[in-house]
Amino acid sequence: MVLQLLDDFLQLVFPRLCASCQKYAVSAKAILCPYCEIEITITKYHLQIENDCTMRLEGRTSLHSGTSMYRFYPQGRVQQMIHRIKYQRQWDIARRLGLRYGSLLHSSPIYHQVDFVVPVPLHLHKLRKRGYNQSSAFAQGLAKAMGVDWSDQLLRRVRNTATQTHKTRLERLENVAGAFALKKSTLLEGRNVLLVDDVLTTGATLEACIEEVQKANPRSVSFATIALAEK
Numbered sequence: 364m365v366l367q368l369l370d371d372f373l374q375l376v377f378p379r380l381c382a383s384c385q386k387y388a389v390s391a392k393a394i395l396c397p398y399c400e401i402e403i404t405i406t407k408y409h410l411q412i413e414n415d416c417t418m419r420l421e422g423r424t425s426l427h428s429g430t431s432m433y434r435f436y437p438q439g440r441v442q443q444m445i446h447r448i449k450y451q452r453q454w455d456i457a458r459r460l461g462l463r464y465g466s467l468l469h470s471s472p473i474y475h476q477v478d479f480v481v482p483v484p485l486h487l488h489k490l491r492k493r494g495y496n497q498s499s500a501f502a503q504g505l506a507k508a509m510g511v512d513w514s515d516q517l518l519r520r521v522r523n524t525a526t527q528t529h530k531t532r533l534e535r536l537e538n539v540a541g542a543f544a545l546k547k548s549t550l551l552e553g554r555n556v557l558l559v560d561d562v563l564t565t566g567a568t569l570e571a572c573i574e575e576v577q578k579a580n581p582r583s584v585s586f587a588t589i590a591l592a593e594k
C-alpha cells in the first residue's frame with residue numbers, strides 16, 4: 364500500500380515516459396505509449412516451434428525452441444528501446460519487458476515447462492563499465508512472471524570478445540568460440556533451461572552458450588530474446 368502510494372507520487376512528480384519514443388507519459392504499469400503500442404507488436408514466435416528465430420540456429424538439433432518478443436528494424440521503435448536499455452542505463456525497461464513476455468511464455472504450450480532462466484553474460488570488464496547486464500534484467504522479469512528460478516552466476520563470459528556488429532556469421536562464430544564457460548553445478552541438471560539475450564542476429568552467441576549449457580545435462584535448452592534483428 365505504502366509502496367503503491369510512493370509509486371503514484373513519483374509518477375506524478377517524475378512521469379514515466381514511453382520506453383521507445385520518450386515523448387509521452389505512460390501509466391505506472393505500461394511500458395509503451397498508445398502510439399508505440401500500435402507500432403510495436405509482439406511476435407507469435409512463442410506459439411510456433413519453427414519460426415524466423417529458430418531458422419537462425421538451424422542445424423542445432425539440441426535446441427528445443429526459440430523465440431523473440433519483437434522484431435528489430437534499423438532506426439525503428441524497437442531499436443530505440445534497445446538503445447535506451449543498453450546505453451542509457453534504462454535496464455528497468457528490460458525487466459518490465461521480461462515481466463510482460465514471461466506471462467505469455469508461461470501460458471505457451473511450448474515454453475510452459477521452462478524451469479530455469481539463464482541470461483547470456485557480459486564480460487566482467489563490460490559489466491563493470493556498464494554497471495548492469497541488460498540480459499540479466501530481462502531474465503529477472505521473465506523468471507518472476509514464469510514463477511521459476513534464474514541465475515547469472517552459472518554461465519560466465521571468460522573472453523572479452525570484440526563487438527559482433529558488422530561481422531559475418533562465420534566471423535561471429537570464430538569471435539565467440541571459447542568465450543563462455545559454465546560453472547560446475549548440478550542446478551541445471553534435468554532442467555528445461557531458457558537462455559536469454561537482448562538481440563538475436565546470427566545466433567552465434569546463443570550457439571556458443573547453448574553448447575556450454577548442454578555440458579550440465581539439462582533436459583532441454585530453449586532461448587528467448589527481446590528482439591530479432593534483420594541480418
Ligand SMILES: [Zn+2]
Nearest residue numbers: 381384396399
Ligand atoms: Zn511511444
